[in-house]
């Protein structure tokens with residue numbers, strides 16, 4: 001994981017690098033560092049914690065004397081969080097930063113006696129190894145090539161060598177992009193950030209070694225030309241506006257981004273769906289793959305495809321899929337879901353199924369991501385940049401994509417009638433207005449429920465059918481931003497074990513839409529109340545039977561099957577947000593997490 005940046009020639013390179021690192025904090029914020037290139041020396045500054053600490057430490061350096069800079073924000077994998085393990089690793093001739101993991105670092109460490117044995121960090125081992133190679137080979141290019149041949153893993157490196165005043169970029173697996181204008185160069189592990197600087201961009205490919213020297217740029221791994229593509233400037237997503245946190249801003253943005261998404265799908269994207277996708281969906285099996293919140297979107301998609309199509313559909317956790325044997329006898333279509341398009345587990349699962357020649361779709365919010373480059377077809381989510389670590393608007397846009405996709409497939413395969421198709425599309429078109437009112441009306445209720453949750457030690461979420469993944473997502477949201485112990489269960493499973501957890505210090509949130517399972521789920525809540533557990537019942541049903549310690553919550557808007565996940569997930573996002581706010585946690589950057597998990 002981690003975020004990396006590099007700049008050559010700019011009037012304000014230190015401030016710009018710090019600014020970019022702040023935007024990269026979503027990739028980890030355990031420690032940070034920069035190396036500044038002076039005429040005759042490399043100056044390195046490191047700090048523990050967020051970029052604001054590094055900013056304070058680097059205040060005394062003006063930009064004047066420097067020709068270049070590299071920087072890093074770390075999410076610790078190998079080696080504890082301390083100043084020494086922070087990147088960049090540097091000496092008088094070499095400085096480097098890395099995003100990723102060097103899997104054979106122990107082998108390298110044991111083989112070369114010049115590498116101290118106490119080192120814990122795979123990148124520090126790589127630093128010593130490259131330093132050794134630079135002493136061995138007169139030509140730094142040869143040292144770099146040997147370095148790349150020896151190291152194994154998924155990584156992106158930015159390296160500066162003083163001896164030949166050259167900047168090297170290396171990539172395998174982890175993303176890194178380069179933009180430039182005249183002699184000024186910017187490098188970053190998130191290409192969307194580069195659009196603020198230059199609008200011509202090159203995404204490095206696996207195996208690339210790009211060398212920049214005195215304004216000239218060339219590839220060392222082959223003679224292919226570096227062709228820069230357009231990367232036009234987007235709006236500033238880092239402005240919180242009137243909101244205290246990105247998460248709250250992004251919760252409130254949902255009606256708008258869902259409207260944009262639905263408009264685009266209706267007007268251009270799904271027109272001629274048959275011509276575009278018929279072949280792709282002519283399969284024996286459909287598998288939806290993702291991690292965390294994206295996996296919950298997959299589970300919701302599974303219910304949609306199960307209802308609207310006749311495809312054999314299942315969901316898989318990306319981190320597990322690649323260790324399973326998969327058959328290449330049957331025709332399977334894999335749909336990957338990822339906000340960032342960079343989650344390493346999902347990327348690896350995508351590469352894994354490609355080996356078996358299965359077709360793939362990526363549903364993502366990041367059109368320039370690694371997964372887009374790997375998948376056969378990309379379906380964008382149009383949620384716009386999501387900055388808060390807890391996924392909210394990207395999640396609901398993923399669900400909207402899956403809802404539309406399943407309806408289109410159902411219509412194409414004649415499983416649903418044209419009338420049913422139209423009816424469901426109409427529900428999706430009306431969703432933004434419904435959700436806008438819901439956010440407004442539910443906010444005071446969420447604040448009230450958040451206070452009630454603070455009276456218990458654990459919080460459980462239960463639901464049946466499509467409400468089951470909604471319950472899982474509600475639980476994930478609460479635990480990741482508030483650190484409250486929380487679990488999600490299928491309502492019917494409580495009596496098979498989890499009900500043993502229930503006592504007066506627990507709260508159970510029952511996701512109970514007014515459908516054919518309403519009575520059954522209500523019974524599950526009553527079984528919990530009967531054991532002194534506190535309950536909150538979220539429902540649109542007009543009259544709920546009073547169940548022991550049940551909390552009275554005003555009715556949610558009337559739902560249909562297809563809009564249930566939206567109508568019930570947004571209240572859960574709000575409850576988690578206001579609970580975490582009361583707890584005083586770091587809502588946008590909760591402890592131990594990162595926005596984009598680019599390690600396995």
Ligand code: M6R
Pocket residue numbers: 291292293294295337338339340341342343346389390391392480593595596597
């Ligand atoms: O970028 P991705 O959608 O692939 O990320 C997957 C998960 O890491 C992500 O959803 C994570 O669970 C979030 N913190 C949830 O809020």
